[in-house]
Amino acid sequence: MFLVAIPLSLGIAVASGAPIAAGLIAAVVGGIVAGSIGGSPLQVSGPAAGLTVLVAGLVDTYGWRATCTITMLAGLLQLALGASRVARTALAVSPAVVYGMLAGVGVVLMLAQVHVVLGGTPQQSALDNLRELPGQLAHPHTHPALLGGLTVLVLLIWARLPRGGWLRLVPGPLPAIALATAVAWSLGWNARRVELPDTLLSGWHAPALPDGSPHGIVGAVVSVALVAAVESLLCSVAIDRRRPAGVARADLDRDLLGQGAGNAVSGFLGGLPIAGVIVRSSANLEAGARTRVSTIMHGVWVLVLALACGPLIEQVPLSALAALLVVLGFRLIDTARIRDLRHHREATAYFTTLGGVVVLGLGEGVLLGVGIMAIMALRRLTRLSVRAEHLVPAPDDGPVPPRVHVVVAGTLTFLGVPKLTRQLQDVPPGAHVDLDLDVDFMDHAAFDAVHQWRLAHERHGGRVDIDEVHEAWYERAVTGDMSAPRKTPPPPARWWAPWANRRRRSEAELDAPExxxxxxxxxxxxxxxxxxxxxxxxxxxxxxxxQKPQHLFITCVDSRIVPNIITASGPGDLFINRNVGALVPRHGSRTPDDSVAATVEYATNVLDIRTITICGHSNCGAMAALLAGGTEVEHLTGLSRWLKHGNHSLARFLAEEPPPDTDEPPLTRLCKINVMQQLDNLLTYPWLRERVESGEIELVGLYLDLQSARVEILDRSAGTFALVPDAPPRRSTRA
Known part of the structure; x- marks a missing residue:
């Protein structure tokens, strides 16, 4: 980890306009102090690229020693926030704003450091850097530009090396900077080098008070504290999701305490602000870290190297470090994040924050992004859907008043009143209106608009029936009962009920035509x-x-069986074959039919399904026809021919005596025996039997009792069915 930290810490210090030693001090403190106290054991803290623009602005405004004071005060503020246990509130900042901020920092970083790569000096703002860039490109300094290009080339090549190779064990920045340093030293090229003090803390002075307005200083402290806290907490959450087994979960409040202590110490010693860094933390995780000792030791090794290898570090060309930061800034613009945010319609906030950071500054850009997200959230919270359906009566119904069905869904506030009134104004006078209010909130303006329209419509001979799906906002307003509504459970889902059961009123009550x-x-x-x-x-x-289904489910075509309901499954879970009687033709049957065999072959050989279920049910018409000898369906030639595949089930039923302790009707016994027989029929296919006997495929038998809506599972060794036990109640996880 320290091999990654050394070049990045030096480069970030250069980009921030801080002394070179400040980057090394921050890396040491981030490893030892934040690593010892923090609540995320595998997270690595240190100087972060996301803070570069903010720190550079502070150095330019207040000077370096005053910036150290701001860093120290920001650390104390983080300590107070951590002690207040409000760390998770920082996660309320939308990822769109955070990623936009990082991308904006990446753009600003690239625009500034390209000038250093070309041997020039960066300007005060991103726009100035962009304006001066054509002239810098036209007149580059040869040696710094070649060293920068060599660094970028090595980084690109290193990233394409195959994973698992021994070269990938060495982090890419190290060989890139080492090669550029070796070339510059061996060829004697004229390029500015890193300048280190004699010792890490030589020339140390106590942090100075910033000279400026109290409002500006407080804003600077809050900005450093919050930006570093949000970046660290997001990093902590990301690493926590990938933590290995046996590693404790991250404690975000403790992690904020660790970051606060680290920033307080770093600011006092003259170091850069620190934050959790996702690049170093990910490398730490991939290298096999299991405890916080890895984080602490990386800080110790940075300290050892800084104290013992100062002359070697002073040979590093600044253009090579700048090139490293250009690549790092480019990686901060994560295009995959843009695609994800576009899917959730939050790309606007991302690009707004990015542009704000580049044009206005870090704090202003983040506030602009937060404002855009607030507007988008308000728009979503007040989104309203109003649709009207004019029902046309049948020609022979005679003269009946027109019928209109109006559905209002969403949050009904004054913002939605214009949309609602436009639809209601189109309702013909005298019409019978069925108004569904599927709203989670209704304010007074919306209630007044609906109520006044209803009174006017009924005054002109119309009729209005209002149904409220959620809380009775309209009814409570009409009756004057405006007390806080009781928290009642939401109405049960209706999607699984038959069409007839889902009608809110009978046909007679609605006076509706068939x-x-x-x-x-x-x-x-x-x-x-x-x-x-x-x-x-x-x-x-x-x-x-x-599709990647997990089970092949063979069942009857009976309309009362809905496999996804009785298995609580959804799209993509079950590969279903339905036929009359849930029959499986035996291998080599004299009545050929390949439909079920084709399904089984495709499921097991193409989809790699490992479980095949036969599901029977009570009162099966196919089994009843078998018991009756097929006389009831003999006029249906196709069905009669298909039911011949059930003769083995019937023969097994006739050969087996019913258990003495059972009072099951014959039809119920046959329905259960049919499940057993169809599982045996599957085993007549040699290739399938081999895979079942080897344990690659499991066979399951189920039986659905329609009367009780309960499912029974077959014990194949005993030849009996038993109820599937209910799931144990969930225990509360609340502390």
Whole structure:
């Protein structure tokens, strides 16, 4: 870890306009102090590229010694925040703003350090650097530019080396800086070098008080404290998600205490502000770290190197360090994050923050991004959907008043009143209106608009029925009961209920004409589009190009069986084959039928499914037909031919005596025996039997009792079914 920290700490110090030793001091303190106290054992703290722009501005405004005081005060503020146990509130900052801030810092860093790579001097602002860049490109200094290009080339080559090779054990910045230093020294090239003091703390002076307005100084302290805290906490959360088994979870409040102590000590000793660094922390994790000792020892080794190898460090060309920072700044612009944020429609906040950091400054850019996210959150919270459906009566219904179904969904506030009133104004006078208020909040302006329209509509001979799906906001406002509503559980989900059960009123109550089955089906699709499609769309998008089901589920075509309900599964979980009676034709059957065999072959050989389930059910019509000898369906030639595959189940039923202690009806016994027989039929396929006997594929038998809606599982060794036990109640995890 110290091999990564040395070049990065030197480069960040140069980019911040701070003394070179300040970067090494921050690396030592970040490793030893923050590593010892912090709550994330595998996180590595030190000078961070995300703070470079902020520190450079402070150095330019207040000077270096005053910046050390600001760093120390920021550390004390972090200690106070950690002691107040408010660390998790920092995570309320949207990742879009954080990633936009880091990308903006990356752009500012690249624009400044390109000048150093070319042998020039960076300007005071990113826009000035951009303005001066064409002239710098036109007249580069040869030696610094070649050394910078060599550094970038080595970094790019190192990143493409195969993983697992011995060269990848060495972090890329080290060979890049070492090679550039060796070339500059051996060829005697004219390039500015690192300048170190005689000892790490030589010339140390106590931090000085900043000279400026109290408002500006407080803002500087808060900015350093919050930016470093947010970056550290996000890093801690990211590393915690990847922690190996046996490593304790991160304590964010303690981690903030560790960062605060580190910044207080670093500022007092003349070091840069520190924060958790994702690059070093990830490298620490990948190198096999298991305890905080790795973090502490990396700080110790940085201290040893700084004290013992000063003359070697002073040979490092500044253009090589600047080139390292250019590459680091480019990596801060994470394009993968942009794609993720675009999917969640938060890219606007990302680019706004990025542009604000580049044009206005770090603090102003972050505040601008936070403001954009607040506006977007407010817009989402007040999003309202209003749709109206004009129902057309049947031609032979005679003269009936027009019917209109209006659905209002979302948060109904004064902001949504114009949209709502536009729809309500289009309702014909005298119409019968079914108004569904599927809202989670209604303010007075919205209630008044709905109520006044209702009174006016009914005055002109119309009728309005209002249904409230969630809390009775409208009813409570009408009755004057405006006490805080009791927290009642949400209404049960209705998607699984039959169409007939989901009608809120009977046909007679609605005075509605009979609708065709096709219209009912289309109404169900409309309900799916309005309620469910948006919820399953992310899942379906992931499954759109490839399916990875875990189980092959063979069951009957009976409409009362819904496999996804009785298994609590969703899209992509079950590979389902449905046929009359849940039958599996035996291998080499005289009545050929390859539909089930084709399904089994594809499931096991292509989808690599390891579990095959046969699910029967009570009151199965196919089994009843077998018991009746097929006389009831003999006029259905296709069905009669298919039911011949159930003759083995019938023969087994006739050959087995019913258990003496059972009172199961014959049909129930046959339905269960059929499950056992179909599992045996699967084993008639030689290739499948081999995989079952080797343990590669497991066979499962289930039986659904329609009356009780309970599922039983087959014990194949005993030949009996037993109820699947209920899941144990979850224990509360609240402290």
């Amino acid at each position: 609708v065709s089955p096709a219209a009912v089906l289309l109404a169900g699709v409309q309900e799916y589009h309005g309620r469910t499609a948006r919820l399953v769309r992310p899942i379906m998008a992931e499954l759109a190009m490839e």
